Amino acid sequence: MHNDSFMLQAFVFLLSAVIAVPLAKRVGLGSVMGYLCAGAVIGPFGLGLMGDDVESLMSFAEFGVVLMLFLIGLELDPAVLWRMRISVLGLGGLQVLVTSLLFFAAGLALGFSWQVSLATGSILSLSSTAIVLQTLEEKSLLKTESGQSSFSVLLFQDIAVIPLLAILPLLAMELPELANKTEHIPGWETALKVILVVAAIVLVGRWVSRYLFRIIAETRLRETFTATALMLVVGIALLMNEVGLSPALGTFVAGVVLANSEYRHELESEIEPFKGLLLALFFISVGASIDFDFLLQHPWLISGLLAALIGGKMLVLVILGRLFGLSGKSNSVFTFSLAQGGEFAFVLFTFAENNRVLGTDITAPLTVVVALSMVATPLLMSINERWVQPRLSGNRVQKDNNTADTIDNHEARAIVVGFGRFGQIVGRLLRINGFNITILDHDAVQIDSVRRFGHKVFFGDASRPDLLVSAGIEDAELLVISIDDHNRSMDLVRLVKRHFPHVRILARARGRHQAVELLRAGVDHVERESFHSALRLGREALRSLGFRAYQARRSAELFRHYDELMLQEMVEAPDDEKTRLNLARQNSRDLQDLMQTDMQAEVENQEHNWDRG
Amino acid sequence: MTAASSRALVIYAHPRHQTSRACRQLLAAISDLDEVTIRDLYEEYPDFHINIGHEQSLLRNHQLVIFLFPLYWYSAPSLLKEWQDRVLNFALDEVPGRAGPEQDPLQGRMLWIATSVGASFSSFSAEGGNRYPLEQYLLPYEQTARVCRMAWQTPFMVCQARRKPESVLQRQAQSFRSILLGKLQALDNA
Missing domain, CATH: 1.20.1530.20 (Na+/H+ antiporter like fold)
Known part of the structure; x- marks a missing residue:
């Protein structure tokens, strides 16, 4: 009862x-006025719907x-x-x-x-x-x-x-x-x-x-x-x-x-x-x-x-x-x-x-x-x-525009989500260059170890809009997603695209397919987590097999260039499994052809004496 | 700035654009023109990996080529040199059985150098610390133009780029703009 x-x-x-x-x-009166009026209406002097004990209710509400x-x-x-x-x-x-x-x-x-x-x-x-x-x-x-x-x-x-x-x-x-x-x-x-x-x-x-x-x-x-x-x-x-x-x-x-x-x-x-x-x-x-x-x-x-x-x-x-x-x-x-x-x-x-x-x-x-x-x-x-x-404002437009509203909030311009092996490198680079960043991670153990290095890390699940808001996403310019769980990244991207479309998103992707999915979801820039390091290693492999260092670098750069072009092509292609597979197969063949032609052309180009003897 | 209507191609090379004074002003003074395409090399190719084919096709589509750069060690910043090394060789290709534009892709185009130096004009003289006139340091470019069968244009030079007041630099940038407009006008009349 x-x-x-x-x-x-x-x-x-x-x-x-x-x-x-x-x-x-x-x-146009705001919520406070609404509540106050509602109280007056249902209160003991209005409709009397509140029971008698307004005072004890008030001390609770305080x-x-x-x-x-x-x-x-x-x-x-x-x-x-x-x-x-x-x-x-x-x-x-x-x-x-x-x-x-x-x-x-x-x-x-x-x-x-x-x-x-x-x-x-x-x-x-x-x-x-x-x-x-x-x-x-x-x-x-x-x-x-x-x-x-x-x-x-x-x-x-x-x-x-x-x-x-x-x-x-x-x-x-x-x-x-x-x-x-x-x-x-x-x-x-x-x-x-x-x-x-x-x-x-x-x-x-x-x-x-x-x-x-x-x-x-x-x-x-x-x-x-x-x-x-x-x-x-x-x-x-x-x-x-x-x-x-x-x-x-x-x-x-x-x-x-x-x-x-x-x-x-x-x-x-x-x-x-x-x-x-x-x-x-x-x-x-x-x-x-x-x-x-x-x-x-x-x-x-x-x-x-x-x-x-x-x-x-x-x-x-x-x-x-x-x-x-x-x-x-x-x-x-x-x-x-x-x-x-x-x-x-x-x-x-x-x-x-x-x-x-x-x-x-x-x-x-x-x-x-x-x-x-x-x-x-x-x-x-x-x-x-x-x-x-x-x-x-009619009287002193100029002055007021400059003096009012100048208290800057010290919120960070960039938010880094996920501060594991990947995010730490991104975050450190930003901080070394003087950018204030807010870091979110959902792993308490991780946070504890990182905090020892003097980083400001916050605990929480970034796929919750309220947490993103309190992390300052409404004022942020940039969101860096560096978590390793692709599905969580995707959820986060969709969420941010829907509620905070002004924010630029950079994301880490596991591989090519994940990169394509992220780009399709509206991420501004994607890096595949192992692509660049693998390419670096490939470069060293070329050197070990007798390439000059610069020659190996040119080759690796050319590889990167075409690979990224093809990634873009996949993003623009229709989204069904068959086209994608075909495209992937065709791409790997094309890449080889293209690279060979290009390397050949480059050799010819460079061997062409510019001052023709 | 679409390639179709654009007639002037600015190859801009400045590794420290963010703190530049003179070159930045020169660039700003012409960046609104429809007939000008700007290639910001250090922004396009931070890794020095130049897309050769793309640069060559841009050259084919423009009548006036402008190199805009600060003079470093009596030469261009290294990325522009890399660009020259990679891109310009195609002007020398001799393809048997072909003639005209195919043979000489740059023939008849104009090459115009716009550069800034920290020193004064007077230092670029027999008595000054730099011993030779500034024009002489640009001789390699003049000769490059000749080899590519391009028409060499009198260079545009800004001295004391670090010390001049902003207003003076702005005035020089405006005169750079009007010389450029004159050249475009001449192209239209030709």
Whole structure:
């Protein structure tokens, strides 16, 4: 019975998402807006299809945010993070500080006590990581200047939650002696905890996880790997909760630590679908949590507060963006994207209520306002896109084209699949010449031995589109297929030709027939794995039998030339067994004739004295 | 650049095209012309294995042959020399019983050298470090043209190719282009 109701719930969620998201996308508002609306419709204040316990559902769905930060961490290795330190601390720090002060002052002006003003001010300074990042990613803005700035601010906010959780109880008005007590306990203890936990994560991520993943990978069972990946993230989240830190922050650190791991791409593609579903659930529950009764009872209060929240945030953001040198276009994206309250506000409001810092009279309207501001974000972004951006680009086209969107991603231009005896030579040649390559191999033992030589190798089965995407095939120019299994090569070629036709494909082929098949499937260039070495050996054989070295080379080159011509002929010939056999037989006869005539001609040609005595 | 409408054949030999200044400009200035076919030898034959028959048939189909190369050690880069060694001998073949174009496949065609050097013009003189005028170093080509019964054209030369500002090189490339257009015009009128 219980099971049935769970299935029904799940069905309602999925159905609402399936209906609302395509609709929202059609209108140009993006998936986040779709989920939020779906939530509002099926929520307790709409059709009431969600059951009563929206809050516990929401705290479950917040795990989606945790997964998202883990994935973001995976994309940022420590070096990239270090480069962002100024914008995280400077831009992020100032955003939190100035916004808090602004709302603090507003609170005082409205006649609230300083404790209440400070608590609400700092809580409202936070933005929604989930909504902003999802929306930016959907609009492919995450890797641009504006996207990176927004991300820096969000990252700082996630860190800022930790001290906020420590400070809020101190603001309690009624129980000063409790405040005094808590004041002495957390300080150094919290700091120590943070350091210990982060150190543990780094330690485990750096050294232990590699062996764990390797053992799991050797089982070659994909679901085991999925389970391990999930277990890791859930474990970290639990650990962080236990010591009272933000689970999102913990998994983010874990992600950064694993960003250099050879299992990064595999992890990304395993976690991605879970993140997507849970985030959707999260957005739906945000939509469902909007208290429409309250909204209808106090329309002016709510809309006034909403306007003040969004307006105040935008004011601070636009000034800070200008201060940190964002160009007009980037700054408007930055300003419009971060102008909402965050999911942490819900947590912190509840927390503040429990600690008697804020009363329900304050948190009730503000919770509605924060939820509405989150709903407004996709709308604001669309407004920015349609009406604000065009104007800005009209004014400063030249400058913006050069300055915006310049954050380069350091993804490799070439992907090498299969890093055995063949792929290693290709890969080393590319790297010696300064090209950054991404290597994929499905053999864990192989990866381990290669990694010792300092290569960056990722584990995974390249015939899965999601893994190719996380390996960066969408931005890559070149795919080198150097695996020895012909059928897998063919599958991979078909897959890439279908989904990523822009990529140039070079492939290793076992022999002539495989080469023909690969070329027919659309590979740009094929090398038969033993052809050139055999030819080299043949050349040495000729030498051993008395040819001059250069004479042997000419002969081998001529052989190669005709052999490749015939391969091309076979590619163009109709594809049936009989023609192919005939062609092959005829070719070997022709080759002999042609070579003989040519060698003869060459001898005559060269023996012809150019200066005729 | 189809072989049918093309009248000029540029045999371009530059082993370091990627860092070239002068030759690259010269090539760029004419590469858009329909009447010009460009053979980038180091791109076509990185392994030095020249497709002799193909090169010979190209020669047969063009009236104006241009060798474009940087001067290395008072001669062409080695691949162009290899090309000469392999391809040009057919001009000397004497096939009994035949006459005219069959006998002399290059007869009446023009050979035009365009080359660049790092040194100055003045160094190519009795007083300068290179002791002889640049033209004298190109005598082997002039004689080659004569033996192949081709009409020798006054060479086009760019000096101080490493030091001249880009704008000067560009101007020279433009004059290279207009001389070429003049020659094509003359061919049309003939």
